[in-house]
Amino acid sequence: MGTAIRTQQHPHDDAPDTAEDFARLATLSDGPERRALRDELVRLWLPMAERIAVRFRGRGESLEDLYQVAALGLVKAVDHFDPARGGAFEAYAVPTITGEIKRHFRDHMWTLHVPRRVQDLRNRVRRAVKELGQSSSGPQPTVAEIAAYAHLTEQEVRTGMEALECFSALSLEAEMPGTDGYALGDALGGPDPGFDTVVDREAVKPCLQALPERERTILYLRFFRGMTQSSIAEQLGISQMHVSRLLSGCFAHLREEILAESHGEAHEEVPAEAHAGAHAGVRTH
Incomplete structure (x- = not known):
């Protein structure tokens, strides 16, 4: 057939x-x-x-x-x-x-995932803007005019207008309008190491406050005043070798305390002389 x-x-x-x-x-x-x-x-x-x-x-x-x-x-x-x-x-x-x-x-x-309802609003707003523009040579229609023409609320029109920019994404390498070679990626920030510093300082602060006053003073002079070990030794009236040993002991003690705390272990009892100097505190700025 x-x-x-x-x-x-x-x-x-x-x-x-x-x-x-x-x-x-x-x-x-x-x-x-x-x-x-x-x-x-x-x-x-x-x-x-x-x-x-x-x-x-x-x-x-x-x-x-x-x-x-x-x-x-x-x-x-x-x-x-x-x-x-x-x-x-x-x-x-x-x-x-x-x-x-x-x-x-x-x-x-669609580059971005947009709910179907929002996609429909986008299409209705886009069509309304196009038709209003063809019937008038004036400025762009207002939100209220679009809402009245498309039988939408003004909030729905704003949602649809926002979705107009979601159909495609701009490359991070694309040059921004009105700039001389400035790309969108140039405006993005990077990891701020200062945040890690804040976390580290807060973690070590209780351990520092529990150190004897002399050790706290040495740590302060060395890392917050930028003094050399020989300058610290001269100011405190002790040898540079003694300052070096005290610093090494502080480091080992602080490391042990922080690791024990991170593993949920109980702290060892703080010596009496540490209690005596605990209220003095250590400046951290």
Whole structure:
């Protein structure tokens, strides 16, 4: 049996009369004849699918890719259309193809994940701005004007306008407008080592306060006043070797205390002389 398909006058030149052929397709079992008829139906209705795809051009996707998505939607429409329901194929195919294209934009074109409701608001706001701009040569429409035209609240309009910037992302290497080679990435901060310093100081502060006064003084002079060991020894009236040994002892004691605290171990009892000097404190600035 051949697969010739009749055509008749229609408001759209790309809409052939294929009602009888869809009815015959439904009666055929899978095989060469059915596949040939199916392929011929897809070929004849392809101009309509491409007409629908053209409506979505200028939205960040190439027209060739839109044609492919529309063709996929057309194939699905041909495969799932049931002529026994009594409806025209075009009435079934148009929303099927349109939905396939919209799903493509929603799933593959948005750089940021945006809820479907917000995407719909974006589309309504974009369409309203475009139509208001065509009907007026004045300034850009206000939020209130867009809301009234699109039958939205002003908050919904603001949400849709924010989503206008979410369809694609700007590269961190892109030059910022009005700058001389200044990229967006240049404005991003990096890790601040000062935060680690704050954490370290807070962790060691109780241990420092528990040291004898002389050790606290030596640590203060060495690390907050920047004095050398020989200068400290001269000021305190002790030898430089003694200062070196005291510093090494302080380091070992502080390390042991901090490690014990981090592992949840109990601190060893602080010597009595440490209690006597604990209230003096150690300056940390």
